[in-house]
Amino acid sequence: MKRVESVFEIIAEPSRRAILSLLVSSQQSVGEIERQLRMPQPTVSKHLRVLREAGFVESTVDRQRRLYRLEPKPLQELDAWLAPFRRFWSAHVDALERHLDRMDQSTPTKRKTRRRRRGPNRERNKGETK
Amino acid sequence: MKRVESVFEIIAEPSRRAILSLLVSSQQSVGEIERQLRMPQPTVSKHLRVLREAGFVESTVDRQRRLYRLEPKPLQELDAWLAPFRRFWSAHVDALERHLDRMDQSTPTKRKTRRRRRGPNRERNKGETK
DNA sequence: GCTTCATATACTCCACAGGGCATATGCGTG
DNA sequence: CACGCATATGCCCTGTGGAGTATATGAAGC
Numbered sequence: 001m002k003r004v005e006s007v008f009e010i011i012a013e014p015s016r017r018a019i020l021s022l023l024v025s026s027q028q029s030v031g032e033i034e035r036q037l038r039m040p041q042p043t044v045s046k047h048l049r050v051l052r053e054a055g056f057v058e059s060t061v062d063r064q065r066r067l068y069r070l071e072p073k074p075l076q077e078l079d080a081w082l083a084p085f086r087r088f089w090s091a092h093v094d095a096l097e098r099h100l101d102r103m104d105q106s107t108p109t110k111r112k113t114r115r116r117r118r119g120p121n122r123e124r125n126k127g128e129t130k
Numbered sequence: 131m132k133r134v135e136s137v138f139e140i141i142a143e144p145s146r147r148a149i150l151s152l153l154v155s156s157q158q159s160v161g162e163i164e165r166q167l168r169m170p171q172p173t174v175s176k177h178l179r180v181l182r183e184a185g186f187v188e189s190t191v192d193r194q195r196r197l198y199r200l201e202p203k204p205l206q207e208l209d210a211w212l213a214p215f216r217r218f219w220s221a222h223v224d225a226l227e228r229h230l231d232r233m234d235q236s237t238p239t240k241r242k243t244r245r246r247r248r249g250p251n252r253e254r255n256k257g258e259t260k
Numbered sequence: 261g262c263t264t265c266a267t268a269t270a271c272t273c274c275a276c277a278g279g280g281c282a283t284a285t286g287c288g289t290g
Numbered sequence: 291c292a293c294g295c296a297t298a299t300g301c302c303c304t305g306t307g308g309a310g311t312a313t314a315t316g317a318a319g320c
Contacts, residue, residue: 006142008141008147009142009277011138012138013277013278014136015278017138021214024214024215029296029297030296030297031296031297040280041296041298042279042280042281042282043278043280045297045298045299046278046279046299047278048297048298049299063287063288063296064286064287064288064296064297065297066296072215072218075212075215075219076219078212079212079216081147082212085150085200085205086209088154088202089206092202143308145308159267160266160268161265161266161267170309171266171268172267172268172309172312173309173310174267175267175268176268176308178267178268179268179269191317193317194265194267195266196267
């Protein structure tokens with residue numbers, strides 16, 4: 001009865017994140033999730049309920065199974081929340097680079113290939129941190 | 131003593147998110163945070179502790195105050211975690227648009243102005259969901 | 261030295277979320 | 291219609307995280 005839990009609280013649960021990660025490739029039935037994640041079926045169903053009521057997933061009926069699929073909106077909200085911070089850290093990378101550039105020209109020592117391209121409005125970090 | 135709480139658990143707390151959002155503009159002392167967020171000082175300090183131990187913030191000493199500033203890494207991890215989902219939903223937008231395009235050409239009925247621009251490699255959603 | 265300001269920590273209390281288990285519902289098939 | 295598989299729900303129990311309050315630490319200034 002305590003609806004509207006924030007997106008953040010929903011994904012704080014490791015099992016729920018696991019489920020979401022499973023569904024990102026393709027939709028799955030409860031039983032498939034149960035087997036892949038090795039967790040008891042009631043647990044899966046309960047987490048799916050939370051995810052469904054929070055809008056992270058939708059279910060369709062296929063014979064006696066329920067197929068769960070991902071819905072983009074909630075995670076897009078999370079992405080939106082991150083926006084100011086992305087600006088923050090890219091600003092910092094810029095500052096660091098300006099600093100290094102100054103170092104480079106003032107200290108022409110043996111430097112490995114640093115020299116980053118300095119085109120204006122560098123495209124934002126794409127999240128490929130690894 | 132229960133270190134290594136996940137990034138997700140840390141930001142599940144509204145007060146902590148508020149603190150992070152405050153710090154994104156500039157560093158702040160504990161007292162400033164306390165006043166702006168209207169929360170008791172011990173609460174602020176406790177949350178700051180959690181944030182510090184999780185690497186979200188760093189503190190420097192300025193006279194009798196402690197200045198807290200944002201550190202990018204943990205939120206960048208979160209950003210990285212989102213990457214697969216971004217791929218997921220941008221794929222879906224593309225599929226939807228292809229679908230609508232087919233509808234458009236096969237069903238020339240009265241349609242409000244839909245017709246989206248179809249330039250290749252559309253720029254990814256910037257998070258402006260509102 | 262003592263006092264005051266700024267921050268940190270210790271301790272108690274309580275609500276609530278998740279796990280485990282039993283059981284209900286519901287659809288399919290003989 | 292009786293049985294079986296797939297999923298959902300209800301209930302109890304426990305751990306833990308956050309609020310509140312009091313108090314400790316520690317630097318400044320007199």
